[in-house]
Amino acid sequence: MDKLDCVVVGAGVVGLAVAREMALQGHETVLLEREASFGTISSSRNSEVIHAGIYYPKDSLKAKLCVEGNRMLYEYCRDHQVGTQRYGKLIVASDPQQVDDLHGIFYRAQQNGAREISLITAKEANALEPDLRVAAAILSKTTGIVDSHAYMLSLLGGFEDAGGMVAYLSPLNHARVIPGGFELEVGGADAMQLQTKYLINCAGMSAPAVAQRIEGIPADHIPKAYFAKGNYFSLAGKSPFRHLIYPVPEPGGLGVHLTLDMAGQAKFGPDVEWLEIESEDQINYAVDPMRGERFYAAIRQYWPDLKDGSLQADYSGVRAKIVPKDQPAGDFRIDGPNEHGIEGLYNFFGFESPALTSSLAIAKYLKGLIQLEQ
Ligand SMILES: Cc1cc2nc3c(=O)[nH]c(=O)nc-3n(C[C@H](O)[C@H](O)[C@H](O)COP(=O)(O)OP(=O)(O)OC[C@H]3O[C@@H](n4cnc5c(N)ncnc54)[C@H](O)[C@@H]3O)c2cc1C
Structure with a gap:
């Protein structure tokens, strides 16, 4: 079995932005999506607002990535003919x-x-x-509005142009750590096994459930959804x-x-x-x-x-x-090797609003984390 560089789980706006960035960095990347198309869950059930970064606690990832993401998203949409208001x-x-x-x-x-x-x-x-x-x-x-479907279509085009491949109706069912990476069991009609060096879990509100299917993550590193x-x-x-x-x-x-x-x-x-x-x-x-x-x-x-x-x-x-009712809203949480000790694995937890606005800045931030940890 040939080993891929990178598998991203979940083709919502976060997974699309991350997969595109990984492909642009020259990584041979496959994007696995459980549904029949991209962006059908939270990424198409939101307000499409490009937030300015007003409410979030100072120095939180939400604050930093929203302010930067706002600027990056307007620039991206201008350069790629994606509608904004x-x-x-x-x-x-x-x-x-x-x-x-x-x-x-x-x-x-x-x-x-x-x-x-x-x-x-x-x-x-x-x-x-x-x-x-x-x-x-x-x-x-x-503050404005983005045509989120056109934006995601554009990210997907950029990902594929950079050599990336997307597999629909392909849920990640199970993963285990092997030397230098992971072995994955992918379900669906064309069930398959894959090997990859990096595994990036962008499964939205199912990210904690997907993390539970990755053998070896200490249970106390998986938040409750x-x-x-x-x-x-x-x-x-x-x-x-x-x-x-x-x-x-x-x-x-x-x-x-x-x-x-x-x-x-x-x-x-x-x-x-x-x-x-x-x-x-x-x-x-x-x-x-x-x-x-x-x-x-x-x-x-x-x-x-x-x-x-x-x-x-x-x-x-x-x-x-990833935090219950009556507690202050949590921050975006990216757990990498420094948190759970597994080389090459990144879990994205709690990517609620403003993750659409922040998506390009999130992908850039992950690139930085990976470079630091190489
Ligand atoms: C009501 C509401 C309003 C919002 N308004 C805004 C807003 O105005 N501005 C803003 O910036 N943000 C907003 N957000 C937040 C934003 O929509 C989300 O943060 C963003 O869409 C999350 O993207 P995602 O890719 O992480 O998740 P999703 O879009 O949910 O994508 C996750 C993907 O993972 C797939 N998946 C799950 N399990 C598996 C598996 N085992 N194998 C393979 N694939 C799997 C799912 O099918 C899905 O396609 C809002 C959110 C909500 C709910």
């Missing part, structure tokens, strides 16, 4: 008691090095968005807003916010619904229309004119969490 975003304190919190967020954004951020008055915010109920706001000019569903409701008719509108955040998520798609159509969400499940295959993605009631109340805090009956249950996605 730089709408800008307003974080809105809708009453005066929230203004202190808003200042705290602004301070954090500055510490993170987020670009083109300013505090604006109610008058300035209403000049931009007359329908807002607002006491003060943060304006983030580099938690699942937090985010439901969206779309707005019937034309959006009254031209910016993305966010309230001051709530625990576990960013609050019921308004985002726009590439065509300017508005949707609200995602909210935060913790699921009592053990694995990804138990997820029900249907959106319960009853959750809409909470949306009306939350949205009317900053948009009092929202009319009854104008929200429709839309789609949902599930966040890849």
Whole structure:
């Protein structure tokens, strides 16, 4: 059996960016995907927002890779003809008691090095968005939307042009450490065995489950997976807003916010619904229309004119969490040889938002880790 340089597990946006980077570095790389196509799980069930890096704790990987990823993603999309819309975003304190919190967020954004951020008055915010109920706001000019499907298609093209190969309907079932690498059991209709020097686990919310199938990882190095569903409701008719509108955040998520798609159509969400499940295959993605009631109340805090009956249950996605409810959101976690002691193995845990924004910076960061450890 010939040995590959690298196998990446999972063709979501993170796996695609990582696999492309490995192929560009000259590694003979295979990308294994359980589903029939790329990007069908979290990478196509999100808000497509290019975040600016505002909320995350200083010096966290989320903060660093989001700020860098924002810049890299706009540059990449410009150079590869992938659509973006730089709408800008307003974080809105809708009453005066929230203004202190808003200042705290602004301070954090500055510490993170987020670009083109300013505090604006109610008058300035209403000049931009007359329908807002607002006491003060943060304006983030580099927040925007990316056509995430076109972006992933472009990453896939770059990967294949660099000599990479993708195998669909090919779940990684089992792996064991062999001298100088790994032997893999791949399932599906064309079940096969592969050998590889590097094994990179980018299986999204199933990354902990995939890690459990890799013989030799100490059990205490595999985090428990938690699942937090985010439901969206779309707005019937034309959006009254031209910016993305966010309230001051709530625990576990960013609050019921308004985002726009590439065509300017508005949707609200995602909210935060913790699921009592053990694995990804138990997820029900249907959106319960009853959750809409909470949306009306939350949205009317900053948009009092929202009319009854104008929200429709839309789609949902599930966040890849590695910390439970009621604890502060964890950071991105890349476990390499320094953590678990296995040469050539990298596990990506907790790659929830802003991993779409950060994807190119994540791939660059991994390249640095591998170079350091060679
Ligand atoms: C509701 C919601 C809103 C979000 N909004 C934003 C946003 O606006 N901006 C932003 O930057 N980020 C956002 N995110 C985060 C972003 O969507 C995800 O972090 C990102 O898509 C994760 O990509 P991934 O490649 O790690 O995971 P995924 O896209 O889930 O891909 C993992 C892949 O691994 C495959 N897989 C699993 N097990 C196996 C196996 N055994 N063998 C082979 N393949 C396997 C799966 O089939 C899947 O294709 C949001 C997330 C959610 C849930």
